[in-house]
Amino acid sequence: MNSAPGTSPSAASAASQRRLFLRFAIGADVYVLDTREILQVLPLAPCKRVPGMPAWVAGLGMYRGRTLPVIDVTALATGRAAARLTSTRVVVADSPAPGGARAPLGLILEQATETAHYDPSAFMPSGLDHRDAPYLGPVLDSGGVLLQWVRVEELVPAGIRxxxxxVAGEAAT
Known part of the structure; x- marks a missing residue:
């Protein structure tokens, strides 16, 4: 591996380990999503409510001519809906679907306007049992702010997924 002039091979290796993450907030706390799981970031738009779903299922939207299930991540984590601000976005993520398929899932995220590079290996276990919130991953101290990695794979419980x-899973088969 060739490093840039004036850069040690170990510094170049460390830089190559870094990934781009989208930062967002749930209340006063900061969380991150790996951008490799993100298909697109959209402005917040109204959703069609779906009766009978948990309160954190915001409803249905449209994405590339197809319906898009949308969940409110703040509501999932705290029981209160995300604030409807200009910094609140719908992040379309690549999510697991039934039968091993993949499907787009909309995530309503507050303050989802910044990205930053972090080394995934620098995140460490939180030390807590997250059995009721398995989407909460490891943490990273970033300049005095404790970031927590949210795993899209674990956001939606299997029964709700x-x-x-x-229907999307059936259509994919």
């Missing part, structure tokens, strides 16, 4: 993507 089947309800959100059941």
């Amino acid at each position: 089947e309800r959100l993507f059941g």
